[in-house]
Amino acid sequence: MERHQRVVSRVASKVKEYFTRKEAFRISHGSTNSTRPSLKNRVVDISELNNVLKVDTTTALVEPNVPMDRLVEATLPHGLVPPVVMEFPGITVGGGYSGTAGESSSFQYGFFDRTINSVEMVLADGEVVKASEKENADLFRGAAGAVGTLGITTLVELQLIQARKFVKTTYHPTTSVAQAVKKVRTQTENQQNHYVDGILFSKDHGAIITGEMTDEIPTGHEPQTFSHAWDPWFYLHVESKTKDVSSPVIEYIPLAEYMFRYDRGGFWVGRSAFSYMSFPFNKFTRWFLDDFCHTRMLYRSLHASGESNRYVVQDMALPYPNAEKFIDYTNDTFDIWPLWLCPLKQSPQPTMHPHTKGELKDDQMLNIGLWGFGPKDRKQFLKMNRDLEEKLGELGGMKWLYAHTYYSEGDFWKQFDRKWHEQLRAKYRATTLPDVHEKVHVDVEKLEKLAKDDWGLWARSIWPFGGFWGIWKAIQSGDWRIPKNSTWRWR
Ligand SMILES: Cc1cc2nc3c(=O)[nH]c(=O)nc-3n(C[C@H](O)[C@H](O)[C@H](O)COP(=O)(O)OP(=O)(O)OC[C@H]3O[C@@H](n4cnc5c(N)ncnc54)[C@H](O)[C@@H]3O)c2cc1C
Numbered sequence: 189m190e191r192h193q194r195v196v197s198r199v200a201s202k203v204k205e206y207f208t209r210k211e212a213f214r215i216s217h218g219s220t221n222s223t224r225p226s227l228k229n230r231v232v233d234i235s236e237l238n239n240v241l242k243v244d245t246t247t248a249l250v251e252p253n254v255p256m257d258r259l260v261e262a263t264l265p266h267g268l269v270p271p272v273v274m275e276f277p278g279i280t281v282g283g284g285y286s287g288t289a290g291e292s293s294s295f296q297y298g299f300f301d302r303t304i305n306s307v308e309m310v311l312a313d314g315e316v317v318k319a320s321e322k323e324n325a326d327l328f329r330g331a332a333g334a335v336g337t338l339g340i341t342t343l344v345e346l347q348l349i350q351a352r353k354f355v356k357t358t359y360h361p362t363t364s365v366a367q368a369v370k371k372v373r374t375q376t377e378n379q380q381n382h383y384v385d386g387i388l389f390s391k392d393h394g395a396i397i398t399g400e401m402t403d404e405i406p407t408g409h410e411p412q413t414f415s416h417a418w419d420p421w422f423y424l425h426v427e428s429k430t431k432d433v434s435s436p437v438i439e440y441i442p443l444a445e446y447m448f449r450y451d452r453g454g455f456w457v458g459r460s461a462f463s464y465m466s467f468p469f470n471k472f473t474r475w476f477l478d479d480f481c482h483t484r485m486l487y488r489s490l491h492a493s494g495e496s497n498r499y500v501v502q503d504m505a506l507p508y509p510n511a512e513k514f515i516d517y518t519n520d521t522f523d524i525w526p527l528w529l530c531p532l533k534q535s536p537q538p539t540m541h542p543h544t545k546g547e548l549k550d551d552q553m554l555n556i557g558l559w560g561f562g563p564k565d566r567k568q569f570l571k572m573n574r575d576l577e578e579k580l581g582e583l584g585g586m587k588w589l590y591a592h593t594y595y596s597e598g599d600f601w602k603q604f605d606r607k608w609h610e611q612l613r614a615k616y617r618a619t620t621l622p623d624v625h626e627k628v629h630v631d632v633e634k635l636e637k638l639a640k641d642d643w644g645l646w647a648r649s650i651w652p653f654g655g656f657w658g659i660w661k662a663i664q665s666g667d668w669r670i671p672k673n674s675t676w677r678w679r
């Protein structure tokens with residue numbers, strides 16, 4: 189705790205310096221899952237805040253820069269696990285609270301911040317405060333999903349639940365989008381399910397995946413794993429298990445292997461890297477390039493290559509009754525498959541998290557993950573993204589703020605309670621920090637100017653230099669070593 193306090197007071201005095209000079213800053217913790225271009229010059233580095241300080245019977249005290257895999261490794265030996273563990277092992281606790289993060293248990297627990305009891309924050313003027321439902325409750329709720337625009341989170345008290353050894357996983361095959369959407373919804377109502385999500389491989393083939401935690405494996409079943417180089421990528425495995433069958437298929441997956449099942453291949457984003465490099469995509473090449481196919485490495489390469497500027501990475505929450513219409517729309521315009529379905533519990537209002545608008549009021553909403561290459565032409569790419577935002581608004585949905593956001597300031601704020609957010613920023617002296625729109629908006633003109641003036645960016649836009657540069661930067665990061673040393677993997 190002493191070390192923690194020392195680091196926090198260093199962070200606080202750096203923040204105070206910026207406050208005195210009325211300068212905005214960005215938060216750096218050494219990695220990111222966001223695909224927005226990061227135009228950083230003034231930075232507060234919190235990478236040292238990377239320890240789990242305490243695990244007791246119901247809670248863990250965790251510094252913000254602890255990623256999901258290290259968190260699970262710290263709690264599992266106590267027979268405990270956080271209720272919401274984001275599918276990518278590199279997503280941090282601080283990023284999860286400050287951004288929008290959720291997963292296949294979020295239909296039950298809500299977004300990640302809803303499983304947090306309290307946070308410690310360094311406000312924009314350098315003051316260190318605590319926030320919870322009892323103390324500075326407005327800050328506690330308002331900073332969740334506000335992407336660091338109210339201050340820096342420096343400590344989190346997280347809830348824990350009892351862990352079990354395995355997840356009894358059922359793949360329910362579906363043959364239409366309507367059927368899949370309906371099935372996700374009904375499975376969230378089944379009290380036995382701890383996890384529910386789904387993959388749509390095409391309009392007429394999908395799988396809804398449900399999970400129940402259990403300590404037992406019936407005889408005749410072997411644990412199925414997804415973390416080893418010869419293991420299948422999860423989405424390909426589900427595709428092959430549910431193709432041409434009409435009955436549910438059951439498997440037993442060790443708990444942590446289940447939580448990080450999408451890591452290899454980054455759901456299916458990794459497949460795009462093979463097509464970009466015109467590299468064969470098969471079991472052998474996936475084994476050979478396994479070090480490069482974990483999410484940390486994939487996102488390092490994606491950022492460095494410059495390809496993230498034309499890659500669509502969007503998660504969008506919609507009211508259930510409009511989900512099918514929205515999928516018809518993305519099929520007609522983007523033709524990107526597979527799609528991810530993840531049911532989510534809405535957060536209480538007001539919130540900076542995505543929520544549904546309009547008359548279709550419901551405690552639950554459906555997240556649709558659309559990830560794949562967009563058109564090469566910048567203008568067309570921009571137009572398709574703006575149209576997507578408009579369509580989403582028409583259907584009462586909203587995108588997560590981690591990715592490219594093109595809304596004008598006015599359109600952006602129509603989605604949220606701007607007055608509430610601005611009053612909070614004034615109350616907690618955060619107006620020297622960039623506001624949410626400023627942080628998440630992609631300034632296309634600025635980017636284009638940068639691309640013209642910076643020969644490095646220009647060179648990376650030429651195939652395949654960007655790809656090789658991305659691979660080189662990912663190797664340099666050393667992140668390929670992390671999965672090899674991960675103790676959560678089933679051995
Ligand atoms: C491709 C992709 C896939 C994703 N998949 C999933 C998924 O499967 N499941 C899921 O739950 N989520 C997913 N997300 C969303 C992800 O959980 C959020 O974007 C999350 O905020 C990322 O956390 P990070 O640790 O990478 O933080 P960053 O991306 O570095 O930070 C997110 C924002 O929070 C701010 N921030 C970070 N740390 C702090 C802090 N300590 N104090 C204050 N502000 C801070 C940053 O400034 C930034 O604005 C995905 C995102 C992407 C881009």
